[in-house]
Amino acid sequence: MAQLQKLGVGFIGSGFSARFHLRGLVGVRNVEVNAVYSRSPSSAKEFSLLAEELGVGKPKVYNDLHSMLSDQNVNAVWLTAPNDVHLEYARAVAEEARQGKGNLVGVAVEKPLARNVREARQMIEAVKRAGLLHGYLENQVFMPSVVRGKEVVWGFGAKNAGRPYLARAAEEHSGPHSKWFWMPKVSGGGSLLDMTCHSLETTRYLLLDPGKDKSSLKPKAVYSEIEALKWLSPKYSSSLRERFGVDFQSSPAEDYALTLVTYEDDQGNIALAETRTSWNFVGAGLRLTVEVLGPEYSLQVNTLQTELFTFLSRNVRIGASEAFVEKQNADQGLMPVIPDEAVTYGYQGEDRHMVESFLKGRMPSEDWEDGLLIVQLMMHGYLSAEKGSKVKFDPGQVEDYTPGVAKGTWRPWRD
Numbered sequence: 001m002a003q004l005q006k007l008g009v010g011f012i013g014s015g016f017s018a019r020f021h022l023r024g025l026v027g028v029r030n031v032e033v034n035a036v037y038s039r040s041p042s043s044a045k046e047f048s049l050l051a052e053e054l055g056v057g058k059p060k061v062y063n064d065l066h067s068m069l070s071d072q073n074v075n076a077v078w079l080t081a082p083n084d085v086h087l088e089y090a091r092a093v094a095e096e097a098r099q100g101k102g103n104l105v106g107v108a109v110e111k112p113l114a115r116n117v118r119e120a121r122q123m124i125e126a127v128k129r130a131g132l133l134h135g136y137l138e139n140q141v142f143m144p145s146v147v148r149g150k151e152v153v154w155g156f157g158a159k160n161a162g163r164p165y166l167a168r169a170a171e172e173h174s175g176p177h178s179k180w181f182w183m184p185k186v187s188g189g190g191s192l193l194d195m196t197c198h199s200l201e202t203t204r205y206l207l208l209d210p211g212k213d214k215s216s217l218k219p220k221a222v223y224s225e226i227e228a229l230k231w232l233s234p235k236y237s238s239s240l241r242e243r244f245g246v247d248f249q250s251s252p253a254e255d256y257a258l259t260l261v262t263y264e265d266d267q268g269n270i271a272l273a274e275t276r277t278s279w280n281f282v283g284a285g286l287r288l289t290v291e292v293l294g295p296e297y298s299l300q301v302n303t304l305q306t307e308l309f310t311f312l313s314r315n316v317r318i319g320a321s322e323a324f325v326e327k328q329n330a331d332q333g334l335m336p337v338i339p340d341e342a343v344t345y346g347y348q349g350e351d352r353h354m355v356e357s358f359l360k361g362r363m364p365s366e367d368w369e370d371g372l373l374i375v376q377l378m379m380h381g382y383l384s385a386e387k388g389s390k391v392k393f394d395p396g397q398v399e400d401y402t403p404g405v406a407k408g409t410w411r412p413w414r415d
């Protein structure tokens, strides 16, 4: 195929993350969103209208996936459907590309790559067989603060004083927006699977020497604790039943996860990644924090410490909204406002990188092998939490592993 001048994108899924990508694609050159396929035609229609409003395309709404994938104006797929269908759709995209009916060059999938290692491996096998480029959508490593922070840490701190030895990342909010997240047998897990994937890749990115290959930083051990701190209580589990119709009591998931990964670099230095994620943080809204510590330097990011705060008195009632920040919890008083969340959270950076990579026929810097490693680390995390001890990083032991949370057998620790 001749080199593409413009990338036509088709979306599978048109929900929360897909809409963030539309905002991320604003300001990215040489791309047009040309198609969307979703389980819900009304949400696909809304997505299409939003794309038009934002000026990123006029996507045709498809009710049949294969018709979308063979649309000659679709060169790449952004797979933004729930976790349980990542494998099915990755296979469908790969099969279509293998048969060569369409014009597909690449596929980008939202985090987590898959619910377990088995699924992740099958996805990778399918795209490799089809010769497709594959991007792993981990927005946090494209956050301008994280990218610039890494340049400063390594370009000034590490260069003069030695490599960073500790990276911390936390993602916390008050709980997911859709029913499927609250059904761990469907989603694959709780806050560890949903959000620790972000924190693990962000810390790995920051700890990795930018002048070296990713293989220079090797995981050696993983330790995790998971708990259900808020949503399993009778009051909050009934609120989930009312809001989503889910029975969280009979099949609970963790709403808190602590994970520590011990890495060793190619010089034998130890570096630690410390991650915390939760669905039980009540503050202004989503809070992403990142820290890096080295011998003579440190770095801090906190997305709720913005340059913009607004104050609305008690006489102003705007009602529940996410106008100021994602997962906003209050609508009055002093509130941080993130002027462009798609930029701050890294969607614009990652979408630009994926588009440019696919146009140039290059594998993106975050690909499905990275997604697989993160799934392996998370599976070690679940295993460690189940055993109650630190586990050696040994991928063979999680090859066929399904966490108890995903099987519905996990119960929080109660003496």
Ligand SMILES: NC(=O)c1ccc[n+]([C@@H]2O[C@H](COP(=O)([O-])OP(=O)(O)OC[C@H]3O[C@@H](n4cnc5c(N)ncnc54)[C@H](O)[C@@H]3O)[C@@H](O)[C@H]2O)c1
Residues within 6 Å of the ligand: 012, 013, 014, 015, 016, 017, 018, 037, 038, 039, 040, 043, 044, 080, 081, 082, 083, 085, 110, 111, 112, 137, 139, 178, 194
């Ligand atoms: N990068 C991030 O920070 C971030 C944020 C949210 C979600 N995500 C990831 O994005 C993916 C989607 O999450 P979301 O929050 O957008 O979910 P969502 O529930 O908001 O939207 C899901 C979309 O997929 C569609 N859908 C559901 N089942 C489908 C099926 N079987 N076939 C086709 N379409 C189907 C729905 O109609 C909806 O349009 C998940 O893998 C999630 O982990 C990433």
